[in-house]
Amino acid sequence: MILIIDDNEDIRFTLKEICEFSEWPSMEAPNGKKGVEMLKALEPDLVLVDYHMPGWDGLKTVKEIRKHDKNIPIIVLTVEERQSVANNFLEAGATDFAMKPIKAPDLISRIKLNLKYAKLSHNDQEMFVEKGINKDTMKSIKQFLYEQENPVTINDIQAQLPIAYQTVHRYLHHMVEKGDVEVVSDYGSRGRPKNKYQLI
Known part of the structure:
Protein backbone atom coordinates (compact mmCIF):
# COMPACT_ATOMS: atom_id res chain seq x y z
CA MET A 1 0.00 0.00 0.00
CA ILE A 2 1.16 3.52 -0.83
CA LEU A 3 0.48 6.45 1.48
CA ILE A 4 -0.03 9.79 -0.30
CA ILE A 5 0.59 12.92 1.80
CA ASP A 6 -0.26 16.17 0.00
CA ASP A 7 -2.41 19.17 0.91
CA ASN A 8 -3.55 19.65 -2.71
CA GLU A 9 -6.69 17.60 -3.39
CA ASP A 10 -6.18 17.62 -7.16
CA ILE A 11 -2.64 16.30 -6.83
CA ARG A 12 -3.80 13.59 -4.40
CA PHE A 13 -6.41 12.56 -6.96
CA THR A 14 -3.78 12.39 -9.71
CA LEU A 15 -1.42 10.35 -7.53
CA LYS A 16 -4.23 7.98 -6.53
CA GLU A 17 -5.10 7.49 -10.24
CA ILE A 18 -1.44 6.68 -11.00
CA CYS A 19 -1.38 4.15 -8.16
CA GLU A 20 -4.64 2.55 -9.31
CA PHE A 21 -3.32 2.30 -12.88
CA SER A 22 -0.33 0.35 -11.53
CA GLU A 23 -2.59 -1.74 -9.23
CA TRP A 24 -1.09 -0.37 -6.03
CA PRO A 25 -3.67 0.25 -3.28
CA SER A 26 -3.32 3.71 -1.79
CA MET A 27 -4.52 5.91 1.05
CA GLU A 28 -4.55 9.72 1.20
CA ALA A 29 -3.65 12.21 3.92
CA PRO A 30 -4.25 15.98 3.53
CA ASN A 31 -1.33 17.00 5.78
CA GLY A 32 1.83 15.70 7.39
CA LYS A 33 0.45 15.14 10.87
CA LYS A 34 -2.49 13.08 9.59
CA GLY A 35 -0.11 11.21 7.31
CA VAL A 36 2.12 10.13 10.18
CA GLU A 37 -0.95 9.00 12.17
CA MET A 38 -2.03 6.87 9.19
CA LEU A 39 1.49 5.52 8.77
CA LYS A 40 1.49 4.27 12.36
CA ALA A 41 -1.91 2.64 11.94
CA LEU A 42 -1.54 1.14 8.46
CA GLU A 43 2.19 0.48 7.99
CA PRO A 44 2.28 1.22 4.23
CA ASP A 45 5.01 -0.01 1.88
CA LEU A 46 5.98 3.42 0.55
CA VAL A 47 5.20 7.10 1.20
CA LEU A 48 4.77 9.92 -1.30
CA VAL A 49 5.11 13.25 0.51
CA ASP A 50 4.79 16.81 -0.76
CA TYR A 51 7.43 19.37 0.21
CA HIS A 52 5.35 22.55 0.55
CA MET A 53 2.46 21.98 2.98
CA PRO A 54 0.98 24.19 5.73
CA GLY A 55 1.65 23.07 9.29
CA TRP A 56 4.15 20.25 8.95
CA ASP A 57 6.06 20.73 5.70
CA GLY A 58 7.61 17.78 3.87
CA LEU A 59 10.88 18.00 5.76
CA LYS A 60 9.21 17.88 9.18
CA THR A 61 6.95 15.04 7.96
CA VAL A 62 9.90 12.97 6.71
CA LYS A 63 11.67 13.39 10.06
CA GLU A 64 8.54 12.27 11.96
CA ILE A 65 8.11 9.26 9.63
CA ARG A 66 11.70 8.21 10.29
CA LYS A 67 11.10 8.29 14.05
CA HIS A 68 8.50 5.57 13.55
CA ASP A 69 9.93 3.61 10.60
CA LYS A 70 13.63 3.55 9.73
CA ASN A 71 13.28 1.60 6.47
CA ILE A 72 10.15 2.62 4.55
CA PRO A 73 10.90 4.27 1.17
CA ILE A 74 9.94 7.97 1.10
CA ILE A 75 9.63 9.78 -2.24
CA VAL A 76 9.47 13.57 -1.93
CA LEU A 77 7.36 15.52 -4.46
CA THR A 78 8.77 18.98 -5.12
CA VAL A 79 9.24 21.79 -7.62
CA GLU A 80 12.54 22.69 -5.94
CA GLU A 81 15.71 21.82 -7.87
CA ARG A 82 18.22 23.29 -5.43
CA GLN A 83 20.85 20.82 -4.21
CA SER A 84 20.59 22.26 -0.69
CA VAL A 85 16.92 21.21 -0.51
CA ALA A 86 17.78 17.70 -1.73
CA ASN A 87 20.59 17.45 0.82
CA ASN A 88 18.27 18.47 3.68
CA PHE A 89 15.73 15.82 2.69
CA LEU A 90 18.36 13.10 2.30
CA GLU A 91 19.74 13.93 5.73
CA ALA A 92 16.20 13.72 7.15
CA GLY A 93 15.73 10.25 5.64
CA ALA A 94 14.11 10.67 2.20
CA THR A 95 15.08 8.00 -0.32
CA ASP A 96 14.10 9.62 -3.64
CA PHE A 97 12.60 12.66 -5.35
CA ALA A 98 9.97 13.22 -8.06
CA MET A 99 9.70 16.62 -9.70
CA LYS A 100 6.43 18.47 -10.08
CA PRO A 101 4.47 18.64 -12.31
CA ILE A 102 4.15 14.89 -11.88
CA LYS A 103 4.92 12.74 -14.92
CA ALA A 104 3.26 9.35 -14.50
CA PRO A 105 5.96 7.21 -16.23
CA ASP A 106 8.72 8.78 -14.13
CA LEU A 107 6.83 8.39 -10.85
CA ILE A 108 5.80 4.79 -11.61
CA SER A 109 9.40 3.81 -12.37
CA ARG A 110 10.62 5.49 -9.17
CA ILE A 111 7.97 3.74 -7.06
CA LYS A 112 8.82 0.35 -8.61
CA LEU A 113 12.53 0.90 -8.02
CA ASN A 114 12.05 1.98 -4.40
CA LEU A 115 9.69 -0.91 -3.62
CA LYS A 116 12.13 -3.37 -5.19
CA TYR A 117 15.06 -1.92 -3.24
CA ALA A 118 13.08 -2.02 0.02
CA LYS A 119 12.22 -5.65 -0.58
CA LEU A 120 15.83 -6.58 -1.31
CA SER A 121 17.08 -4.72 1.76
CA HIS A 122 14.99 -6.91 4.08
CA ASN A 123 15.84 -10.51 4.73
CA ASP A 124 13.22 -13.21 4.19
CA GLN A 125 12.27 -13.34 7.85
CA GLU A 126 11.38 -9.66 7.84
CA MET A 127 9.00 -10.08 4.91
Missing part, protein backbone atom coordinates in the same frame (compact mmCIF):
# COMPACT_ATOMS: atom_id res chain seq x y z
CA PHE A 128 6.78 -12.05 7.25
CA VAL A 129 6.04 -11.11 10.80
CA GLU A 130 6.28 -13.58 13.64
CA LYS A 131 4.03 -16.64 13.99
CA GLY A 132 3.72 -17.20 10.25
CA ILE A 133 1.50 -14.18 9.70
CA ASN A 134 1.66 -12.58 6.26
CA LYS A 135 2.37 -8.85 6.36
CA ASP A 136 0.09 -8.02 3.40
CA THR A 137 -2.88 -9.85 4.92
CA MET A 138 -2.38 -8.04 8.20
CA LYS A 139 -2.25 -4.70 6.36
CA SER A 140 -5.56 -5.48 4.63
CA ILE A 141 -7.25 -6.11 7.98
CA LYS A 142 -5.63 -3.01 9.53
CA GLN A 143 -6.77 -0.84 6.63
CA PHE A 144 -10.34 -2.14 6.97
CA LEU A 145 -10.32 -1.41 10.72
CA TYR A 146 -8.89 2.06 10.11
CA GLU A 147 -11.74 2.91 7.75
CA GLN A 148 -14.45 1.96 10.28
CA GLU A 149 -15.95 4.56 12.60
CA ASN A 150 -17.07 1.95 15.16
CA PRO A 151 -15.68 -1.37 16.45
CA VAL A 152 -16.51 -4.35 14.19
CA THR A 153 -16.92 -8.10 14.60
CA ILE A 154 -14.92 -10.82 12.88
CA ASN A 155 -17.99 -11.50 10.74
CA ASP A 156 -18.02 -7.83 9.63
CA ILE A 157 -14.41 -8.10 8.52
CA GLN A 158 -14.77 -11.50 6.90
CA ALA A 159 -17.81 -10.31 4.91
CA GLN A 160 -15.82 -7.48 3.32
CA LEU A 161 -12.41 -9.10 2.83
CA PRO A 162 -11.55 -12.33 0.95
CA ILE A 163 -10.16 -13.88 4.13
CA ALA A 164 -11.50 -16.91 6.02
CA TYR A 165 -13.14 -16.40 9.44
CA GLN A 166 -10.48 -18.48 11.23
CA THR A 167 -7.71 -16.48 9.56
CA VAL A 168 -9.25 -13.14 10.56
CA HIS A 169 -9.57 -14.44 14.13
CA ARG A 170 -5.91 -15.49 14.23
CA TYR A 171 -4.68 -12.17 12.87
CA LEU A 172 -6.84 -10.14 15.27
CA HIS A 173 -5.57 -12.19 18.20
CA HIS A 174 -2.01 -11.49 17.06
CA MET A 175 -2.68 -7.74 16.72
CA VAL A 176 -4.32 -7.64 20.17
CA GLU A 177 -1.19 -9.28 21.63
CA LYS A 178 0.99 -6.67 19.89
CA GLY A 179 -1.16 -3.84 21.27
CA ASP A 180 -2.31 -2.59 17.85
CA VAL A 181 -5.95 -3.62 18.31
CA GLU A 182 -8.28 -3.66 21.30
CA VAL A 183 -11.29 -5.86 22.04
CA VAL A 184 -14.58 -4.13 22.84
CA SER A 185 -17.34 -6.26 24.42
CA ASP A 186 -20.81 -5.47 23.05
CA TYR A 187 -23.44 -6.80 25.46
CA GLY A 188 -26.41 -5.91 23.26
CA SER A 189 -29.91 -6.60 24.53
CA ARG A 190 -29.58 -10.30 25.37
CA GLY A 191 -27.39 -13.35 25.14
CA ARG A 192 -23.61 -13.58 25.27
CA PRO A 193 -21.60 -10.42 24.60
CA LYS A 194 -20.07 -10.07 21.15
CA ASN A 195 -16.40 -9.25 20.80
CA LYS A 196 -15.73 -6.31 18.52
CA TYR A 197 -12.38 -4.94 17.42
CA GLN A 198 -10.88 -1.54 16.71
CA LEU A 199 -7.45 -0.07 16.11
CA ILE A 200 -5.85 1.59 19.11
Whole structure:
Protein backbone atom coordinates (compact mmCIF):
# COMPACT_ATOMS: atom_id res chain seq x y z
CA MET A 1 0.00 0.00 0.00
CA ILE A 2 1.16 3.52 -0.83
CA LEU A 3 0.48 6.45 1.48
CA ILE A 4 -0.03 9.79 -0.30
CA ILE A 5 0.59 12.92 1.80
CA ASP A 6 -0.26 16.17 0.00
CA ASP A 7 -2.41 19.17 0.91
CA ASN A 8 -3.55 19.65 -2.71
CA GLU A 9 -6.69 17.60 -3.39
CA ASP A 10 -6.18 17.62 -7.16
CA ILE A 11 -2.64 16.30 -6.83
CA ARG A 12 -3.80 13.59 -4.40
CA PHE A 13 -6.41 12.56 -6.96
CA THR A 14 -3.78 12.39 -9.71
CA LEU A 15 -1.42 10.35 -7.53
CA LYS A 16 -4.23 7.98 -6.53
CA GLU A 17 -5.10 7.49 -10.24
CA ILE A 18 -1.44 6.68 -11.00
CA CYS A 19 -1.38 4.15 -8.16
CA GLU A 20 -4.64 2.55 -9.31
CA PHE A 21 -3.32 2.30 -12.88
CA SER A 22 -0.33 0.35 -11.53
CA GLU A 23 -2.59 -1.74 -9.23
CA TRP A 24 -1.09 -0.37 -6.03
CA PRO A 25 -3.67 0.25 -3.28
CA SER A 26 -3.32 3.71 -1.79
CA MET A 27 -4.52 5.91 1.05
CA GLU A 28 -4.55 9.72 1.20
CA ALA A 29 -3.65 12.21 3.92
CA PRO A 30 -4.25 15.98 3.53
CA ASN A 31 -1.33 17.00 5.78
CA GLY A 32 1.83 15.70 7.39
CA LYS A 33 0.45 15.14 10.87
CA LYS A 34 -2.49 13.08 9.59
CA GLY A 35 -0.11 11.21 7.31
CA VAL A 36 2.12 10.13 10.18
CA GLU A 37 -0.95 9.00 12.17
CA MET A 38 -2.03 6.87 9.19
CA LEU A 39 1.49 5.52 8.77
CA LYS A 40 1.49 4.27 12.36
CA ALA A 41 -1.91 2.64 11.94
CA LEU A 42 -1.54 1.14 8.46
CA GLU A 43 2.19 0.48 7.99
CA PRO A 44 2.28 1.22 4.23
CA ASP A 45 5.01 -0.01 1.88
CA LEU A 46 5.98 3.42 0.55
CA VAL A 47 5.20 7.10 1.20
CA LEU A 48 4.77 9.92 -1.30
CA VAL A 49 5.11 13.25 0.51
CA ASP A 50 4.79 16.81 -0.76
CA TYR A 51 7.43 19.37 0.21
CA HIS A 52 5.35 22.55 0.55
CA MET A 53 2.46 21.98 2.98
CA PRO A 54 0.98 24.19 5.73
CA GLY A 55 1.65 23.07 9.29
CA TRP A 56 4.15 20.25 8.95
CA ASP A 57 6.06 20.73 5.70
CA GLY A 58 7.61 17.78 3.87
CA LEU A 59 10.88 18.00 5.76
CA LYS A 60 9.21 17.88 9.18
CA THR A 61 6.95 15.04 7.96
CA VAL A 62 9.90 12.97 6.71
CA LYS A 63 11.67 13.39 10.06
CA GLU A 64 8.54 12.27 11.96
CA ILE A 65 8.11 9.26 9.63
CA ARG A 66 11.70 8.21 10.29
CA LYS A 67 11.10 8.29 14.05
CA HIS A 68 8.50 5.57 13.55
CA ASP A 69 9.93 3.61 10.60
CA LYS A 70 13.63 3.55 9.73
CA ASN A 71 13.28 1.60 6.47
CA ILE A 72 10.15 2.62 4.55
CA PRO A 73 10.90 4.27 1.17
CA ILE A 74 9.94 7.97 1.10
CA ILE A 75 9.63 9.78 -2.24
CA VAL A 76 9.47 13.57 -1.93
CA LEU A 77 7.36 15.52 -4.46
CA THR A 78 8.77 18.98 -5.12
CA VAL A 79 9.24 21.79 -7.62
CA GLU A 80 12.54 22.69 -5.94
CA GLU A 81 15.71 21.82 -7.87
CA ARG A 82 18.22 23.29 -5.43
CA GLN A 83 20.85 20.82 -4.21
CA SER A 84 20.59 22.26 -0.69
CA VAL A 85 16.92 21.21 -0.51
CA ALA A 86 17.78 17.70 -1.73
CA ASN A 87 20.59 17.45 0.82
CA ASN A 88 18.27 18.47 3.68
CA PHE A 89 15.73 15.82 2.69
CA LEU A 90 18.36 13.10 2.30
CA GLU A 91 19.74 13.93 5.73
CA ALA A 92 16.20 13.72 7.15
CA GLY A 93 15.73 10.25 5.64
CA ALA A 94 14.11 10.67 2.20
CA THR A 95 15.08 8.00 -0.32
CA ASP A 96 14.10 9.62 -3.64
CA PHE A 97 12.60 12.66 -5.35
CA ALA A 98 9.97 13.22 -8.06
CA MET A 99 9.70 16.62 -9.70
CA LYS A 100 6.43 18.47 -10.08
CA PRO A 101 4.47 18.64 -12.31
CA ILE A 102 4.15 14.89 -11.88
CA LYS A 103 4.92 12.74 -14.92
CA ALA A 104 3.26 9.35 -14.50
CA PRO A 105 5.96 7.21 -16.23
CA ASP A 106 8.72 8.78 -14.13
CA LEU A 107 6.83 8.39 -10.85
CA ILE A 108 5.80 4.79 -11.61
CA SER A 109 9.40 3.81 -12.37
CA ARG A 110 10.62 5.49 -9.17
CA ILE A 111 7.97 3.74 -7.06
CA LYS A 112 8.82 0.35 -8.61
CA LEU A 113 12.53 0.90 -8.02
CA ASN A 114 12.05 1.98 -4.40
CA LEU A 115 9.69 -0.91 -3.62
CA LYS A 116 12.13 -3.37 -5.19
CA TYR A 117 15.06 -1.92 -3.24
CA ALA A 118 13.08 -2.02 0.02
CA LYS A 119 12.22 -5.65 -0.58
CA LEU A 120 15.83 -6.58 -1.31
CA SER A 121 17.08 -4.72 1.76
CA HIS A 122 14.99 -6.91 4.08
CA ASN A 123 15.84 -10.51 4.73
CA ASP A 124 13.22 -13.21 4.19
CA GLN A 125 12.27 -13.34 7.85
CA GLU A 126 11.38 -9.66 7.84
CA MET A 127 9.00 -10.08 4.91
CA PHE A 128 6.78 -12.05 7.25
CA VAL A 129 6.04 -11.11 10.80
CA GLU A 130 6.28 -13.58 13.64
CA LYS A 131 4.03 -16.64 13.99
CA GLY A 132 3.72 -17.20 10.25
CA ILE A 133 1.50 -14.18 9.70
CA ASN A 134 1.66 -12.58 6.26
CA LYS A 135 2.37 -8.85 6.36
CA ASP A 136 0.09 -8.02 3.40
CA THR A 137 -2.88 -9.85 4.92
CA MET A 138 -2.38 -8.04 8.20
CA LYS A 139 -2.25 -4.70 6.36
CA SER A 140 -5.56 -5.48 4.63
CA ILE A 141 -7.25 -6.11 7.98
CA LYS A 142 -5.63 -3.01 9.53
CA GLN A 143 -6.77 -0.84 6.63
CA PHE A 144 -10.34 -2.14 6.97
CA LEU A 145 -10.32 -1.41 10.72
CA TYR A 146 -8.89 2.06 10.11
CA GLU A 147 -11.74 2.91 7.75
CA GLN A 148 -14.45 1.96 10.28
CA GLU A 149 -15.95 4.56 12.60
CA ASN A 150 -17.07 1.95 15.16
CA PRO A 151 -15.68 -1.37 16.45
CA VAL A 152 -16.51 -4.35 14.19
CA THR A 153 -16.92 -8.10 14.60
CA ILE A 154 -14.92 -10.82 12.88
CA ASN A 155 -17.99 -11.50 10.74
CA ASP A 156 -18.02 -7.83 9.63
CA ILE A 157 -14.41 -8.10 8.52
CA GLN A 158 -14.77 -11.50 6.90
CA ALA A 159 -17.81 -10.31 4.91
CA GLN A 160 -15.82 -7.48 3.32
CA LEU A 161 -12.41 -9.10 2.83
CA PRO A 162 -11.55 -12.33 0.95
CA ILE A 163 -10.16 -13.88 4.13
CA ALA A 164 -11.50 -16.91 6.02
CA TYR A 165 -13.14 -16.40 9.44
CA GLN A 166 -10.48 -18.48 11.23
CA THR A 167 -7.71 -16.48 9.56
CA VAL A 168 -9.25 -13.14 10.56
CA HIS A 169 -9.57 -14.44 14.13
CA ARG A 170 -5.91 -15.49 14.23
CA TYR A 171 -4.68 -12.17 12.87
CA LEU A 172 -6.84 -10.14 15.27
CA HIS A 173 -5.57 -12.19 18.20
CA HIS A 174 -2.01 -11.49 17.06
CA MET A 175 -2.68 -7.74 16.72
CA VAL A 176 -4.32 -7.64 20.17
CA GLU A 177 -1.19 -9.28 21.63
CA LYS A 178 0.99 -6.67 19.89
CA GLY A 179 -1.16 -3.84 21.27
CA ASP A 180 -2.31 -2.59 17.85
CA VAL A 181 -5.95 -3.62 18.31
CA GLU A 182 -8.28 -3.66 21.30
CA VAL A 183 -11.29 -5.86 22.04
CA VAL A 184 -14.58 -4.13 22.84
CA SER A 185 -17.34 -6.26 24.42
CA ASP A 186 -20.81 -5.47 23.05
CA TYR A 187 -23.44 -6.80 25.46
CA GLY A 188 -26.41 -5.91 23.26
CA SER A 189 -29.91 -6.60 24.53
CA ARG A 190 -29.58 -10.30 25.37
CA GLY A 191 -27.39 -13.35 25.14
CA ARG A 192 -23.61 -13.58 25.27
CA PRO A 193 -21.60 -10.42 24.60
CA LYS A 194 -20.07 -10.07 21.15
CA ASN A 195 -16.40 -9.25 20.80
CA LYS A 196 -15.73 -6.31 18.52
CA TYR A 197 -12.38 -4.94 17.42
CA GLN A 198 -10.88 -1.54 16.71
CA LEU A 199 -7.45 -0.07 16.11
CA ILE A 200 -5.85 1.59 19.11
